[in-house]
Amino acid sequence: QVHLVESGGGVVQPGRPLRLSCEAAGFTFSDYGMHWVRQAPGKALEWVALIWYDGSNIYYSDSVKGRFTVSRDNSKDTLYLQMNSLRAEDTGVYYCVKETGTYSKFDSWGQGTLVTVSS
Amino acid sequence: SYALTQPPSVSVAPGQTATITCGGNNIGSQTVHWYQQKPGQAPVVVVYDDSDRPPGIPERFSGSNSGNTATLTISRVEAGDEADYYCQVWDSSSDLWVFGGGTKLTVL
Numbered sequence: 001q002v003h004l005v006e007s008g009g010g011v012v013q014p015g016r017p018l019r020l021s022c023e024a025a026g027f028t029f030s031d032y033g034m035h036w037v038r039q040a041p042g043k044a045l046e047w048v049a050l051i052w053y054d055g056s057n058i059y060y061s062d063s064v065k066g067r068f069t070v071s072r073d074n075s076k077d078t079l080y081l082q083m084n085s086l087r088a089e090d091t092g093v094y095y096c097v098k099e100t101g102t103y104s105k106f107d108s109w110g111q112g113t114l115v116t117v118s119s
Numbered sequence: 120s121y122a123l124t125q126p127p128s129v130s131v132a133p134g135q136t137a138t139i140t141c142g143g144n145n146i147g148s149q150t151v152h153w154y155q156q157k158p159g160q161a162p163v164v165v166v167y168d169d170s171d172r173p174p175g176i177p178e179r180f181s182g183s184n185s186g187n188t189a190t191l192t193i194s195r196v197e198a199g200d201e202a203d204y205y206c207q208v209w210d211s212s213s214d215l216w217v218f219g220g221g222t223k224l225t226v227l
Contacts, residue, residue, distance in 0.1 A: 035216065045156075045221070046218065047218060062120070096166040104209040107173070
C-alpha cells in the first residue's frame with residue numbers, strides 16, 4: 001500500500017526559506033514522477049511542481065518558478081521542496097502526490113503539511 | 120494558460136443524480152481526471168482518463184468528456200458523497216497541470 005508522509009511545515013516569516021520533505025513507502029519510488037500540490041485555506045487545489053522519476057525533468061507553476069526547487073533522493077525514497085522568498089500567498093497545505101498513467105493521474109496523496117507564512 | 124471552470128456548488132437530494140461540469144476550451148481533446156475531497160482529508164481520485172474508475176470507487180461515479188465540457192455524474196447520491204470535487208488535466212502544450220476551481224456537492 002502506498003504511503004506518503006510529508007513533514008517540514010510550520011510558521012515562517014515572509015522572505016524566509018523552508019524545506020518540505022515527503023517520505024515514500026509501499027511502491028518503487030524511483031519508477032514514478034512525483035508532484036507537489038498545495039491548497040490555501042478554503043481555496044481550490046493548485047499544482048506546484050513535478051519531478052520526473054529520475055529527476056531529469058522538472059516543471060513548476062508560474063506562481064513559484066524561480067523561488068521553489070523540487071528535488072528527490074531515490075536512494076532514500078524521499079521527495080523535497082525547497083521554498084525560498086516565501087510570501088503570504090504561499091500559505092496552505094502542501095501535498096506530496098504520486099502520479100501514474102499516460103495522462104498523469106494523481107493516484108496517491110500524502111496527508112499534507114501546513115505552511116503558514118506570517119510575520 | 121489553460122483554465123478549467125466548475126460551478127461553485129451543486130445541491131441534490133439523496134437518491135437523485137448529481138451532475139458536476141468542468142468547462143475548458145476544447146476540453147474534449149484533453150484527458151480529464153476527477154478528485155473527491157472531504158473536509159480535512161486529502162483528495163482521492165474517483166474518475167480518471169475521462170471515464171475510468173479506480174478500484175473501490177462505486178459504479179455510481181461516472182465521467183464523460185466532449186467538446187468544451189467534461190462531466191462527472193454521481194447516480195443515486197448518498198449522504199457520504201457530500202464533498203468538494205475537482206477536475207484536472209495535464210496541459211501537454213505547456214507542461215502545466217491544471218485544476219478546476221472545485222464544486223461543493225451538498226446532499227440535501
